[in-house]
Amino acid sequence: MTPLERITQLVNINGDVNDPDTLRPLLSLEDFFIGNNILGSICCNVTPEPSPQAIYHHLQKIRERNDVSDVLIEITMFDDPDWPFSDSILVITSASPEEVQSWFAEEIAPDECWEGWSEDTDHGWIEVPEGMHPVICWWD
Template sequence: MKRFHVAGSLVFLIILATLVHPVHSSSRDDHALSVTEICPEPIDAQVKAALPDRMNPEKLRRILVRIGEMAKAYCPWKEGKNPYDKITDPLVSLEEFFDGNNDKGSIGPNLDSQPTPAEFYSFLREIRSRSNVYDVRILVTQYDGPGNWPFSDTVFVITSESPQTVEGWIPAKFKPDEVGIDAHVNGREAVAIPAGMQPVTLWYD
């Protein structure tokens, strides 16, 4: 009889432990894995890997903090899980993207003229200074990890003008592959667009 009571008690304790601490399956849905689980503190290591001739380490830190989850997603993926598809692409200011950036591969790398980030910055500030332009933003679409500045293939010009008019403002040196209207708001950071204006996009392959 005593044996029965002991065994019964053990079974009861096992059931109770299972209820309090449920057993988790080893397989896990990609979307259930948070970015911080994969890489809790990647930014310090990435800043240390910065090449001084290509970028200012402290300014690199600032842009990595700004793009947040995208920067954290670069580090080695735990168990092959990829959180990239659930990250919102940051839409940063010209100052955030260009201040401290000397990485030619960060924007327009396939242009024949190969403009520097400083030249791109100057060109886009001229567009932003127009009275019919509300703002110019950079859509950060990729980050390739240590030694690189965040990458963009798309510039947003928030303006009252048409894509055709905006295209006429662009010197040959900075001609994008496509100029159009942004109709895809899902997957990117939201920005204010005043009444009567629209986001004209400049896309660089």
């Protein structure tokens, strides 16, 4: 199975991800980034556009923090035949949104970070350890 076939299967497990009524998949860093060399699949409006592997490395460092239990990639759309697209990640953490934003290098910092779940988006069940909460990081 190719990386594209693998991620296509993961992204569409709940149905067509481009349908707003479909549960939004949240993928591990490995699921999203292994085999991904498509510029614009994440952080597409960042200039200069970083490679997916540079972003992967940065997010791995965030996930390694003691105050973080996980970092997940929310799949927003799959309208490019080469790789799905994400404009948001979820950091499961005990830190505030302001702290989370400060963890990003300036050149790839999200436009906004907020605590809680996205309105009008259903991800299904996600385990959040006691004392932690999701912080959504969003790139416009």
